[in-house]
Amino acid sequence: xxxxxxxxxxxxxxxxxxxxxxxxxxxxxxxxxxxxxxxxxxxxxxxxxxxxxxxxxxxxxxxxxxxxxxxxxxxxxxxxxxxxxxxxxxxxxxxxxxxxxxxxxxxxxxxxxxxxxxxxxxxxxxxxxxxxxxxxxxxxxxxxxxxxxxxxxxxxxxxxxxxxxxxxxxx
Amino acid sequence: xxxxxxxxxxxxxxxxxxxxxxxxxxxxxxxxxx
Amino acid sequence: xxxxxxxxxxxxxxxxxxxxxxxxxxxxxxxxxxxxxxxxxxxxxxxxxxxxxxxxxxxxxxxxxxxxxxxxxxxxxxxxxxxxxxxxxxxxxxxxxxxxxxxxxxxxxxxxxxxxxxxxxxxxxxxxxxxxxxxxxxxxxxxxxxxxxxxxxxxxxxxxxxxxxxxxxxxxxxxxxxxxxxxxxxxxxxxxxxxxxxxxxxxxxxxxxxxxxxxxxxxxxxxxxxxxxxxxxxxxxxxxxxxxxxxxxxxxxxxxxxxxxxxxxxxxxxxxxxxxxxxxxxxxxxxxxxxxxxxxxxxxxxxxxxxxxxxxxxxxxxxxxxxxxxxxxxxxxxxxxxxxxxxxxxxxxxxxxxxxxxxxxxxxxxxxxxxxxxxxxxxxxxxxxxxxxxxxxxxxxxxxxxxxxxxxxxxxxxxxxxxxxxxxxxxxxxxxxxxxxxxxxxxxxxxxxxxxxxxxxxxxxxxxxxxxxxxxxxxxxxxxxxxxxxxxxxxxxxxxxxxxxxxxxxxxxxxx
Numbered sequence: 001x002x003x004x005x006x007x008x009x010x011x012x013x014x015x016x017x018x019x020x021x022x023x024x025x026x027x028x029x030x031x032x033x034x035x036x037x038x039x040x041x042x043x044x045x046x047x048x049x050x051x052x053x054x055x056x057x058x059x060x061x062x063x064x065x066x067x068x069x070x071x072x073x074x075x076x077x078x079x080x081x082x083x084x085x086x087x088x089x090x091x092x093x094x095x096x097x098x099x100x101x102x103x104x105x106x107x108x109x110x111x112x113x114x115x116x117x118x119x120x121x122x123x124x125x126x127x128x129x130x131x132x133x134x135x136x137x138x139x140x141x142x143x144x145x146x147x148x149x150x151x152x153x154x155x156x157x158x159x160x161x162x163x164x165x166x167x168x169x170x171x
Numbered sequence: 172x173x174x175x176x177x178x179x180x181x182x183x184x185x186x187x188x189x190x191x192x193x194x195x196x197x198x199x200x201x202x203x204x205x
Numbered sequence: 206x207x208x209x210x211x212x213x214x215x216x217x218x219x220x221x222x223x224x225x226x227x228x229x230x231x232x233x234x235x236x237x238x239x240x241x242x243x244x245x246x247x248x249x250x251x252x253x254x255x256x257x258x259x260x261x262x263x264x265x266x267x268x269x270x271x272x273x274x275x276x277x278x279x280x281x282x283x284x285x286x287x288x289x290x291x292x293x294x295x296x297x298x299x300x301x302x303x304x305x306x307x308x309x310x311x312x313x314x315x316x317x318x319x320x321x322x323x324x325x326x327x328x329x330x331x332x333x334x335x336x337x338x339x340x341x342x343x344x345x346x347x348x349x350x351x352x353x354x355x356x357x358x359x360x361x362x363x364x365x366x367x368x369x370x371x372x373x374x375x376x377x378x379x380x381x382x383x384x385x386x387x388x389x390x391x392x393x394x395x396x397x398x399x400x401x402x403x404x405x406x407x408x409x410x411x412x413x414x415x416x417x418x419x420x421x422x423x424x425x426x427x428x429x430x431x432x433x434x435x436x437x438x439x440x441x442x443x444x445x446x447x448x449x450x451x452x453x454x455x456x457x458x459x460x461x462x463x464x465x466x467x468x469x470x471x472x473x474x475x476x477x478x479x480x481x482x483x484x485x486x487x488x489x490x491x492x493x494x495x496x497x498x499x500x501x502x503x504x505x506x507x508x509x510x511x512x513x514x515x516x517x518x519x520x521x522x523x524x525x526x527x528x529x530x531x532x533x534x535x536x537x538x539x540x541x542x543x544x545x546x547x548x549x550x551x552x553x554x555x556x557x558x559x560x561x562x563x564x565x566x567x568x569x570x571x572x573x574x575x576x577x578x579x580x581x582x583x584x585x586x587x588x589x590x591x592x593x594x595x596x597x598x599x600x601x602x603x604x605x606x607x608x609x610x611x612x613x614x615x616x617x618x619x620x621x622x623x624x625x626x627x628x629x630x631x632x633x634x635x636x637x638x639x640x641x642x643x644x645x646x647x648x649x650x651x652x653x654x655x656x657x658x659x660x661x662x663x664x665x666x667x668x669x670x671x672x673x674x675x676x677x678x679x680x681x682x683x684x685x686x687x688x689x690x691x692x693x694x695x696x697x698x699x700x701x702x703x704x705x706x707x708x709x710x711x712x713x714x715x716x717x
Contacts, residue, residue, distance in 0.1 A: 034544045037551070052337040053446060056420030056454065063420070063454045065446070067337050071544070072447040074454050091246060091340040106551075112456055113522025115544060139251045139307070143258070150258035153265040160272070174481075181480035182403070188487055189467050192497065193460065196504050196528055201520040203508040 031070035041106040051085050051095035077119040087128025097126040219288045221271025226293040227264035241342030249342035252307035260300045287698030310334050312672045322683045324350030326690035329442025329539035329664020336447050344445045348432040351441030355573030360394045400476045408434040408465050419455045437465035439573045442539025442664035450540040470536035470568035474611045489609045492569045495579035500535045503563045507531050510555040535563040537575040539664020548667045557650045564657040575662030581624040588621035630693045635660040645675050659685045
């Protein structure tokens with residue numbers, strides 16, 4: 001019995017730091033982060049999202065904006081870490097999916113009261129890529145039909161204006 | 172050319188006026204949030 | 206029989222001019238086509254080509270219907286002017302929504318119409334999804350719409366339709382701009398464009414340089430500069446990214462945008478006067494006086510109120526998060542330097558109340574701004590002071606009370622009355638919007654905030670405007686944006702006109 005209790009205590013002791021580690025690593029939606037901004041102010045949290053737009057270098061640090069589908073937020077990250085990110089999302093690219101652990105500030109004093117994240121660790125989860133554009137055939141067909149129609153009506157219209165112009169000049 | 176001079180002066184004047192307005196409000200912000 | 210003929214004649218006049226306005230907008234669709242071409246965005250290019258073709262066809266049809274009226278164009282009356290202004294906005298809303306829907310970024314055609322109306326009215330609320338992956342073509346279009354909407358599509362038409370205009374002034378007034386820069390409307394329209402284009406150059410170049418300074422690459426810095434300028438000058442509030450102005454994380458960028466949107470909210474008549482050398486106008490004018498006073502007081506109150514709640518740590522934060530947003534609201538721009546939900550969760554009721562008030566007061570008349578307009582607020586307040594003075598002074602003195610708006614004008618009762626009536630219309634629209642929000646279950650402060658944003662064509666959101674919003678609210682908001690921008694009279698004229706026409710048709714049918 002005693003051995004069992006000892007074992008139980010040892011297991012409990014071992015798993016409690018584990019649970020703290022698990023807490024720090026559990027992801028939070030950006031929207032949820034904003035909803036609970038007051039409680040999470042100054043806390044270490046983890047977010048995951050797609051890097052979008054481009055990184056903006058400000059001296060030794062850079063801004064990387066990420067969008068996780070719920071919302072978007074700015075990450076303040078050291079240049080050495082920022083350089084890990086290669087692909088950024090826009091119309092024809094999906095950006096690198098990155099996971100950031102860092103401190104969330106509801107009204108960051110360093111950045112004029114902005115709600116932002118100061119990164120402590122940045123990791124690439126999935127590489128981004130260029131999106132292949134697939135042009136819908138329905139659109140091509142519609143264009144082929146409509147554009148000539150439009151040009152025809154334009155020509156027709158210009159003709160009518162000219163004839164009216166002549167008839168007016170006659171008067 | 173006189174009208175162009177007036178336009179340029181006018182634009183500068185407007186920009187300065189708005190900038191001044193913003194500065195005044197910023198000073199107020201500093202006072203209130205000390 | 207003669208009456209019946211003249212009725213259908215009117216329809217043709219309206220159709221004719223609306224058709225021309227449609228054609229002009231159709232020709233502007235070339236810009237996003239070229240943009241998408243340059244960036245090899247083939248699908249958006251096709252989207253715009255299709256939309257352009259449809260718009261061209263519709264425009265030509267409308268003009269053809271009204272062709273007969275061309276001979277007697279001097280017959281264009283006030284009611285036609287209002288009806289043309291009102292109708293063209295609706296027709297254009299539908300046509301300009303086509304590229305949005307084709308892009309797949311909106312969840313319904315209603316959402317696309319909402320975004321277009323939001324652009325035209327320079328409101329700035331967006332239901333378009335996934336802004337961060339929007340094509341350059343569509344972004345170019347969205348921001349162009351606010352710039353054009355700000356100038357007023359009618360002014361656009363007036364500029365180009367050099368010789369055709371018989372009812373020009375009436376269409377212009379129908380649009381909500383009733384100040385004459387120069388005695389002829391064509392000249393006024395051209396001056397309005399000149400002022401905007403000059404600032405377009407100055408503003409875009411400045412933002413471009415600042416954009417590169419803060420770390421954007423030259424191409425995107427240029428595009429963003431153009432978009433943000435168009436959005437600021439028109440007091441629209443659209444931005445190319447989900448985070449709105451927060452994307453840039455820069456106090457310099459925000460401040461430049463702020464200077465532009467404050468200038469954009471000023472009366473075109475004021476710009477014109479200053480550009481002619483009458484610089485004192487900026488302090489003598491009743492609107493600038495009204496604006497400087499109300500915005501200064503609002504900033505002070507908001508700063509004090511939020512300082513009490515300890516929402517922001519220092520003056521810089523107070524400037525960037527409070528002053529910026531209050532001024533963005535007051536000029537009815539709609540750039541937000543905090544997240545929507547933060548207004549609801551962190552600002553408290555007093556902060557929200559200040560925002561509601563400044564959003565309703567709005568910017569200057571004959572500008573791109575919305576709301577009651579400083580001119581009306583100033584007139585009504587001076588009217589109140591005038592009445593009090595009249596009460597207190599002796600009955601024998603016949604004092605004439607004046608105010609200064611570009612030139613000295615008399616403060617007479619009919620002016621005060623019409624200003625007060627329009628203010629009432631805005632308040633009624635705002636109240637109905639708040640009620641509808643509350644009916645659908647949104648908290649009252651949120652409903653009021655959003656309704657003020659819509660009625661005042663502001664564009665700030667507290668989180669109510671989403672694609673999952675009830676369709677009834679979307680439709681009301683579209684209506685409210687439209688009414689607010691056209692300042693009611695146009696739309697009432699259009700409605701009255703349609704009702705009158707329908708009544709006539711019914712009466713004629715019954716008679717036979």
